Amino acid sequence: MYLILFSVFACLSTCHGVVEKDENQDHCDLLKQWLKSSSVSVELRKNGFHREVVTTVDLRPGGMRFVKVLLVHRWPRGVYVDPFQLASLSGQHNWQTLLDSAIDLEVPAHKTSGFVIYVYPSYDALPPTLLKVTVPIHGRYHEPSFVGEAFTSVDLEAPDLLLRTDNCTEVKSIMPHAAVDAPCTVNNLSTCQWFQIQCQKDLGPISLPIPVGDGSLEATIxxxxLLVTIISCMALSKHxxxxxxx
Structure with missing residues (x-):
């Protein structure tokens, strides 16, 4: 009798393991299909020092309830974002942001460094086929040019699109897509393994022109x-x- 019960339990356990393995493989296959078919496009809007970078994510195919999406923006030192502005926008839109470091709004470009923003789109049910994220950026003041150039260029790279699911953790199943460690959620409490879509050959950097001062006029200015200051002091003293x- 005990031998029969043991055999039954062993058979059920084996069947459950096979079913679970098959489900995980199905999720990995679907995730790999998303990684292969999804794409990212970037558009730069507005003029001057204050711009908007609009990222459109095309998720294909639709209907994957279990997938999680993450955009990773790597910004150069020539621009900055206002954390308070981002926080206010996150309350108005369906996405939240996480900064990898503190942002000093007053430092010029040559005295600061680049930074990373993690953008987490949020949705209640199925993720939409098209996701749009608008990030306001601001140009930093640059060192003056001593060769007569009125503008300098800052190259803005397209963000990395990362996807993951709790039901697929086998890196070999997702090859050749690279595995990347990044915060699981906007709360930054733990790190998860995400998978990156392959680079799009037609998606190059966007050049952002920023006006700079004329260094050759430094002595004149x-x-x-100094002359205006001296004259003003003399006139004020006389008065x-x-x-x-x-």
Whole structure:
């Protein structure tokens, strides 16, 4: 009797393991299909120092309830984002952001470094086929040019699109897509393994022109400023002496 029960339990356990393995493989196959078919496009809007980078994610095919999406923006030191502005926008849109470091809004470009933003789209049910994320960026002040150039260029790379699912953790099943470690959620409490879509050959960097000062005028501007300051001080001193202002 005990031998029969043991055999039954062993058979059920084996069947459950096979079914679970098949389900995980199905999820891996679907995730790999998403990684192969999905794409990213980027558009730069507005003019001057204050711009908007609009990222459109085309998720194909639709209907994958279990997939999670992450955009990783790697920004150069020539631009910055306002964390308070991002926080206010996150409350108005279906995405949240996580910064990898503190942002100093006042530092010029040559005294700061690049940074990373993790963008987590949120949705209640199925993820939409098209996701749009608009990130406002601002140009930093650059060192003046001593060769007569009025503008400098900052190259903005397209964000990395990362996907993952809790039901597929086998890296070999997702090859040749690279596995990347990134925060699981916007709360940054733990790190998960995400998978990156392959690079799109037609998706190059966007050039952002930023005006710079003319370094050749430095001596003229400094001399003029000093002269105006001296004349103003002399005129103010004469006025105070004339009217006995102490």
């Amino acid at each position: 400094c001399g003029s400023t 105070m002496w004339k009217h006995r202002i102490i």
